[in-house]
Amino acid sequence: MVEAAYGFRLTASSYRTLVDITAGETISKLTVSRDLKAMADAGLLEPIGQTRGRYYIAEPIVREQRGRIQADRAPKQTSDPFDLAYERLQLSMP
Secondary structure (H helix, E strand, O other): OHHHHOOOOEOHHHHHHHHHHHHOOOOOHHHHHHHHHHHHHOOOEEEEOOHHHOEEEEOHHHHHHHHHHHHHOOOOOOOOHHHHHHHHHOOOOO
16 A cells, blocks of 8 residues: 555555465455455545556545655665765764
C-alpha cells in the first residue's frame, strides 16, 4: 500500500512479495485478491485495467495525506559521508 501512496503501481504479484518481505508470511493468491479488493472498496486504491493486466494506484485522498505528512516532517539532516569519515578518523582535509 505504501508503494501506491508514493505513486508506484501496485500489482497482485508485488503486493504478495511485499507481504512476504515485510511480514515474513506467504499469502495465497486468493488472500491477495481479497486484500486488494477490500482496499479498493474502502476507497484507498483505484483498480486500473482488467484481469492479468490489472494494477492499483492510490486514490487522491491517500496521495494527499502522504503529501501532508511529508510536509509536516522536519527536513532530514544530510551530511557528507566523507566529512563524517574524516571527523571519525581525525584526518585533515587536503
